[in-house]
Amino acid sequence: MSHTLTVQWTIEPQSAPRPWLACNRCGGHRPFVCSGKTRLNANGRRLDAWLIYRCAVCEDTWNRPIFERRNVASVAPDVLAALQSNDPVWVRQAAFDIEGLRQCTDRIEDLADSNVERHVLGGSAGCARLEIVLVVRQASSLRVDRLLSAELALSRARLSKLETKGRLTLLPESRKALQRPIRDGSRIVLDLTAEDDRAEIARRARGGP
Known part of the structure; x- marks a missing residue:
């Protein structure tokens, strides 16, 4: 036995990890919460993508870069479709990408x-x-x-x-x-x-x- x-x-x-960042509206460092929304911006054949976060105190926004100035042809079709539709599965995976967050802040809650x-x-x-x-x-x-x-x-x-x-x-x-x-x-x-x-x-x- x-x-x-x-x-x-x-x-x-x-709950996804919350990066602590300087909030322009609050005037100090605050935790930011993933909104579940993405933002895309096209400039010719170049594409920028962000994951939108909101300050937990005042709801001011922070755009977390996913990629910048990326050629549209180099973006996988499934990733592009997920970004365009705010696919919740893809967004959740991105929100839990701690290594990616560490490139933006030293403090993650x-x-x-x-x-x-x-x-x-x-x-x-x-x-x-x-x-x-x-x-x-x-x-x-x-x-x-x-x-x-x-x-x-x-x-x-x-x-x-x-x-x-x-x-x-x-x-x-x-x-x-x-x-x-x-x-x-x-x-x-x-x-x-x-x-x-x-x-x-x-x-x-x-x-x-």
């Missing part, structure tokens, strides 16, 4: 409102060891500690203590693992032997009653 409860968490972020689908791979709630396998469908800058805190109802201070004591590890191993963004295929291992509320932690991890 396995002494490890293994669960798979499939994480689907509900990732909200913790993710849908987490749980699936038990093995073991039971009475196990003293918990292993969480992450399936991350969209690139995310959501930190491991924020995810665990939200889903297991554990304070970040407690998570940090568990990590310091060697009772919480992230595989593959890395420095400051709790502060790292979640990654597809990562495994979080918790030794709950000394935790009085281990049954409750396990219940939250697997979901259900």
Whole structure:
């Protein structure tokens, strides 16, 4: 019999990352929210495309460049059709392009409102060891500690203590693992032997009653 409860968490972020930018209307840095709309501008055979964002405070707009001065013939037909129709699937993918956002700002806010689908791979709630396998469908800058805190109802201070004591590890191993963004295929291992509320932690991890 396995002494490890293994669960798979499939994480689907509900809100796209919000870049922090200087807002001309507010007069300071503010988070900007993707509007779900695109803008195209043609100049002869050249095409510019932007994804439109709005300030979360005053709704002033920011046009995030998708491409500039691109020859129309070099734009894939499906991409052009998506831009012309504000295709929600394409827009969502672009809004979650964190690497692209990092070219525009040093600060990106990732909200913790993710849908987490749980699936038990093995073991039971009475196990003293918990292993969480992450399936991350969209690139995310959501930190491991924020995810665990939200889903297991554990304070970040407690998570940090568990990590310091060697009772919480992230595989593959890395420095400051709790502060790292979640990654597809990562495994979080918790030794709950000394935790009085281990049954409750396990219940939250697997979901259900």
